[in-house]
Amino acid sequence: MAARKQQGGRPRDSRVDEKILRTARELIDEVGYPALTVDQVAARAGVGKAAIYRRYGSKAEMAFVATMHEQSLPPWAGTGSLHGDLLALVRTYHARMAAPAARQLAPALISELAANPELDSRFQDTFMAAEQAGFAEIIEQAVARGELSGPVDPAMAHVLLLGSLASALYILNLPVDDAMVTDLATAATAGITALADRHRGDPGGAAETPAR
Structure with missing residues (x-):
């Protein structure tokens, strides 16, 4: 399953997906959702911000997928x-x-x-x-x-x-x-x-x- 459908290009790497979501969950536990930033998730997960925004339209969408469910x-x-x-x-x-x-x-x-x-x-x-x-x-x-x-x-x-x-x-x-x-x-x-x-x-x- 994917939160956003990739338009062309290389297939998405499921390992990157999991890194992003796992890191988002960890940071929400640590700092809370209001203080969470996409920059923090990207840095800790070791991915570029572009990789996150290819998957999720906003911080809110990324956090929801990480904690609740995908689209x-x-x-x-x-x-x-x-x-x-x-x-x-x-x-x-x-x-x-x-x-x-x-x-x-x-x-x-x-x-x-x-x-x-x-x-x-x-x-x-x-x-x-x-x-x-x-x-x-x-x-x-x-x-x-x-x-x-x-x-x-x-x-x-x-x-x-x-x-x-x-x-x-x-x-x-x-x-x-x-x-x-x-x-x-x-x-x-x-x-x-x-x-x-x-x-x-x-x-x-x-x-x-x-x-x-």
């Missing part, structure tokens, strides 16, 4: 149930979002996105779109199995599961363990099921996420 996500492994799929998904995200570097990044990045509409738009069109595509796949599979009575807006599923996880970790500062992660998946499953039932027979009720 393209692997397909979710189907477990055979909506709850199982959501539980596998939230466990994957919890492992990344609860890490020290992610806890350093999240509050500052949220503030930066709020102040920079262009950066926010890029994140919505890449990272958030990838996350919602994953939810759309899970919902589609659940409908096909007959677990859901109809489609649900993936954005709402995103809010119910990962929005709740982010709130618990970054706003409420709760000690999120696997028992709570399981409860979040259970609550999201119930919420998504209730939304599908509510919109059953109402073609306009479960509107898809508007195209950006």
Whole structure:
């Protein structure tokens, strides 16, 4: 997977990718995201700044990929149930979002996105779109199995599961363990099921996420 698709030229060196991301995580742990600079990452990783900017459009994008996930996500492994799929998904995200570097990044990045509409738009069109595509796949599979009575807006599923996880970790500062992660998946499953039932027979009720 790649955060940005290279346009022509030599293939990207995966060793350089890993150096950049590992170094970014280390520096976020050490100095915090606000004090992080691309120059610091380049110097410690032993790469040129150009190598970083060929991969990432900004410091924020580099840091997000280092701590959370890239723009393209692997397909979710189907477990055979909506709850199982959501539980596998939230466990994957919890492992990344609860890490020290992610806890350093999240509050500052949220503030930066709020102040920079262009950066926010890029994140919505890449990272958030990838996350919602994953939810759309899970919902589609659940409908096909007959677990859901109809489609649900993936954005709402995103809010119910990962929005709740982010709130618990970054706003409420709760000690999120696997028992709570399981409860979040259970609550999201119930919420998504209730939304599908509510919109059953109402073609306009479960509107898809508007195209950006």
